[in-house]
Amino acid sequence: MRADAQRNAEKLRAAAAELFQERGLKVPLKEIARRAGVSHGTLYNLFGTREALIDEVVTGLAADRLDEAAEHALSFEKAGEGFAYYIEKVCELQATDPAVADVVSGRFPAAECLMAICGRTQNAATRIIERAQQAGAIRQDFTGEDLLVFFGTNALLARAVADTAPDAWRRQVAFLLEGLHTEPAQAPLSVAPLTPQQMYDVMGKLAGTP
Amino acid sequence: MRADAQRNAEKLRAAAAELFQERGLKVPLKEIARRAGVSHGTLYNLFGTREALIDEVVTGLAADRLDEAAEHALSFEKAGEGFAYYIEKVCELQATDPAVADVVSGRFPAAECLMAICGRTQNAATRIIERAQQAGAIRQDFTGEDLLVFFGTNALLARAVADTAPDAWRRQVAFLLEGLHTEPAQAPLSVAPLTPQQMYDVMGKLAGTP
DNA sequence: AGTATTCTTGACCCGGGGGTCAACTTCCCG
DNA sequence: CGGGAAGTTGACCCCCGGGTCAAGAATACT
Incomplete structure (x- = not known):
């Protein structure tokens, strides 16, 4: 995995952790990507599914x-x-x-x-x-x-x-x-x-x- | 109110009563219209808002x-x-x-x-x-x-x-x-x-x- | 019957969320 | 430092629900 991808994944994990904790596991994925300052395409690219993200973060x-x-x-x-x-x-x-x-x-x-x-x-x-x-x-x-x-x-x-x-x-x-x-x-x-x-x-x- | 409008209102009331009772007050209005066999435009025309329909039926x-x-x-x-x-x-x-x-x-x-x-x-x-x-x-x-x-x-x-x-x-x-x-x-x-x-x-x- | 009025229809607009992908950018290594 | 691989982007698609409205159909009145 390339260095920038690693960084993005980290930003996404952080944003997801925040939003999941604030609003539950159903927050729109696009919103997580927005808070991470990243395109939602990247989120799908790095994690694929909401479940994967949840598993890593929650x-x-x-x-x-x-x-x-x-x-x-x-x-x-x-x-x-x-x-x-x-x-x-x-x-x-x-x-x-x-x-x-x-x-x-x-x-x-x-x-x-x-x-x-x-x-x-x-x-x-x-x-x-x-x-x-x-x-x-x-x-x-x-x-x-x-x-x-x-x-x-x-x-x-x-x-x-x-x-x-x-x-x-x-x-x-x-x-x-x-x-x-x-x-x-x-x-x-x-x-x-x-x-x-x-x-x-x-x-x-x-x-x-x- | 014209006779056919009256009939439609009645059909809508019946359908709404059924669906509200089955699934609660948040059923899509378009679905009520569908069950009544009527265009959803007609529903909006006759009742205007969901609240009005609720008040008449529930x-x-x-x-x-x-x-x-x-x-x-x-x-x-x-x-x-x-x-x-x-x-x-x-x-x-x-x-x-x-x-x-x-x-x-x-x-x-x-x-x-x-x-x-x-x-x-x-x-x-x-x-x-x-x-x-x-x-x-x-x-x-x-x-x-x-x-x-x-x-x-x-x-x-x-x-x-x-x-x-x-x-x-x-x-x-x-x-x-x-x-x-x-x-x-x-x-x-x-x-x-x-x-x-x-x-x-x-x-x-x-x-x-x- | 013919016309005026009332009603109905369904295509259309919006926003929101999920998801995909071709084109572009960035990185990394030889 | 250049080129191929890896990664990113955002426009695009879907479906859904709410809501509107011009055109056409049905009714009622004369």
Whole structure:
């Protein structure tokens, strides 16, 4: 690769990182090129697809932050506190970085590496939930799918409130956590959790509009 | 108005009612015209704006259904049950009719009549909440704005799950209701409710993407 | 029936985003 | 330092949705 191409790729990566973080993974590619001070043809030439760009610029960071949150959640002595920490932390990541929000909401433009993160997050969520359930801290019928659905809606919510009341999403999180404690009644749920296949469909559509 | 124009208007109203209900208030106008078997020019000629069409076809029905839900909620003897009924009912309306969901999520293309409904719903929600709070059934710091935010996310969620697990939203509703009961601890919320102005911004953006 | 009025049509304009490619520029190496 | 390879550019294509309007079709009135 020639030296100037290398430089352009770097400029594009920088611009993409900025814009993805500011506005999510769906920013127009032409706008990324514009901010990089480069023709959009060059972007297509160097990266080919939006997914490739995402993978180089977002995937690693997002994966690290999500993995770290999961790890830390599992290190709490009290499983219930780890569970609460995890939810708050992931929601916070979503709120402060639309790119992460898009990653968690899964399968954006079907970038392969993103799917991997999604799966890892799903697994981590399930482990954290089961640990809390075994400790008797939260209701038994809450599932990893439930949590991912919540993350999906939280992504939308956090983006919607970002310019207005950047912490507004915390209220909803609090209500959810309150609803998951074991102390009170705990009426049985009348609807089954989503299957993995259903999760795939649903999260894709939830993300589809923004 | 000429007879054929009358007929066309009727065909357009019918098509619009169908499509709004199937896919929400943002369906392309050209598609409505297509389904009505009429040129899109005619649609613009007869109705001028999307808002006018919405007002003739959706507004009344949506208002009726929402008002009825509110009324019925206030007729419960136990305020807490009325509250739960109201949330379930509104969410159900949203789930079975994307048009209603868009109406509740407020301020679509700024149709005047829709704003009126929005205000009425906000008021109704507040009354129902306060009644439940006076009965000691739900936590004191839950507000009408909180509920509308929840409706906003539920609209997205319900639409996202519609083809896959049309009742999936009920789980989230259940978690919310569980979190609002008075029995357990009730940690104070660390974030203030939205102001009415903030609500306006937020709900507009939440609806913006889909 | 014939004319005046009202309506309808569909081609056309716009802007936005995705994507391609021939012609041009820049680089690098012999 | 010159020429071939590598890279860049921006005009161009697509589709989509909103919106307009001159020309033509349909109706209603006399």
